[in-house]
């Protein structure tokens with residue numbers, strides 16, 4: 001009974017075991033017995049297997065695999081599982097591990113095999129291997145090194161890229177401290193990053209630092225770290241290293257370009273202002289108690305550089321600038337800044353001078369450096385000089401000094417030096433400051449003057465010299481200043497020009513004059529013409545054509561309007577200006593030359609441009625019968641006469657300016673000059689006063 005139960009149980013175990021079981025005769029491969037699991041493995045009903053020879057239904061995918069397996073089984077005395085392949089009914093392959101015993105049934109050797117299907121496990125293992133292989137290849141072939149460092153900071157892995165980038169044999173690095181690889185100055189950054197990564201679980205961030213190459217040089221790299229201390233396979237911090245030497249070089253180049261003048265390699269304005277700032281801060285910090293600690297800014301402008309540029313060409317000009325830059329650099333100390341801030345303008349900054357007087361000796365040194373002739377690639381050597389403006393900040397004023405202000409002051413002083421006749425230096429002082437303030441005040445007030453109606457136009461009569469009859473009038477700008485009284489243009493015209501206010505003011509004068517002209521035209525007296533002064537900027541920046549076309553529409557006033565230009569404005573020969581003047585003349589307006597004889601020696605413009613009148617400058621009139629003879633001054637009546645003659649030859653009307661005495665009027669009449677103006681006849685008058693004069697019967 002118990003035996004029966006045991007057999008039954010064994011049978012059940014055999015049938016229901018999860019692993020396939022098979023009993024096979026060794027000599028011919030006949031399968032004697034199989035269980036359900038083996039049938040499932042092959043995808044066949046059990047009765048299609050048992051009682052058949054394994055060759056009949058193609059159990060072995062390769063014909064000799066059965067023999068090989070059997071041989072192994074016999075050799076190993078079973079127990080050690082053998083891996084082999086079995087073919088299923090539908091032709092698929094299963095990977096199985098077979099462990100087997102040789103048993104004897106009816107005197108014949110049989111294999112009792114337990115087969116375990118490991119197909120899934122095997123393919124998973126394979127996938128893993130492929131993956132690993134792939135990563136290994138990637139890491140190995142990457143030129144970007146990967147390092148692994150353990151918790152103690154020792155290297156436990158270095159990918160082959162470390163050889164490529166840093167020249168080390170990866171193996172040799174193992175066990176060495178990673179800090180040996182980093183630049184001492186960058187260790188702080190590295191350590192902070194690692195401690196945040198490990199201690200705070202912060203994500204790895206890209207850090208730029210230097211690593212030591214095997215040859216001792218430093219390479220700029222970018223590292224990104226990942227904490228894998230908890231991953232058993234890694235057990236460390238993984239550092240991905242990327243070479244950024246090229247990028248750093250480009251960045252450095254860009255920074256350099258942004259801060260330097262490409263022609264000379266000197267600092268540009270941006271870097272200069274930075275350096276002035278540094279100098280001011282440095283000077284305040286290092287010598288708080290030394291009253292003499294001074295920062296000096298020297299604004300240097302080459303005299304007559306433009307001439308060289310115009311006559312010898314831009315290349316020669318560039319060469320001159322380069323050589324000058326070199327000379328300036330050579331006479332300054334290494335800590336001083338030499339910058340180029342414009343065409344031929346250089347600025348030198350000296351920090352920590354003992355006294356302001358030091359600045360003047362530097363100026364002398366600079367002037368001496370500039371003076372020797374410069375050899376250029378072609379042509380004769382050129383010699384230039386330099387005008388220098390100096391601004392200093394000393395003692396307590398250092399705190400309040402601004403780079404921009406120092407620069408501006410030095411610039412102002414430089415202009416003063418130029419005015420003194422070039423090749424000079426000039427120190428910015430409070431008097432200049434006062435003048436600047438005053439100029440700024442004038443500008444502020446002038447801006448409001450137009451809106452507040454403080455501007456006025458006065459008219460100076462122009463007469464026929466023979467009988468003093470008024471034939472025209474010159475419109476002259478006046479400013480009824482609230483505190484300073486009536487101002488003539490000499491007090492504010494330059495400010496108007498510099499600030500551009502001359503444009504709206506000039507247009508206002510024109511419209512005012514035209515309005516007045518139309519009144520006089522409709523009055524009872526003989527019509528007179530009105531002459532308006534025009535500034536160079538009006539002509540250059542805006543053109544007169546458009547403004548006049550607007551003002552003269554539907555009137556015939558054009559024929560009674562005149563414009564006075566100066567020689568310097570006409571000499572430029574700009575086609576744009578010529579076209580503009582053509583437009584003006586089309587409106588019937590006449591164009592004349594003011595202050596004739598004081599400008600340029602060239603008279604060719606008289607031929608090219610439609611000039612209808614010229615005003616003989618006051619100086620030629622005052623010369624005629626001067627009331628006071630300045631020493632060394634000679635009468636030059638011949639020149640005045642020649643101008644009158646010239647006007648006759650060219651058929652241009654001549655008007656003499658500034659006639660103050662009857663003798664002058666007499667002389668001019670004798671020369672053949674027909675018209676004139678001056679205090680002898682009338683000072684400039686308000687419009688009503690002149691109206692009263694011309695309306696006199």
Ligand code: C2E
Pocket residue numbers: 460475476477488489490493506509533534535564594595618657658659660677678679680683684
């Ligand atoms: P300008 O065009 O040569 O004007 C003649 C100047 O000589 C005027 O000075 C006039 O007052 C002055 N003058 C008149 N008669 C005599 C005289 O007998 N002796 C002397 N010594 N001077 C006399 P003002 O009005 O001060 O104008 C100065 C300059 O300002 C003008 O010289 C002209 O160039 C400019 N200007 C005047 N008004 C305007 C204007 O509306 N626009 C522009 N752009 N410039 C103007």
Ligand code: MG
Pocket residue numbers: 474533564594
């Ligand atoms: Mg004038």
Ligand code: MG
Pocket residue numbers: 594595615617618657
């Ligand atoms: Mg004049």
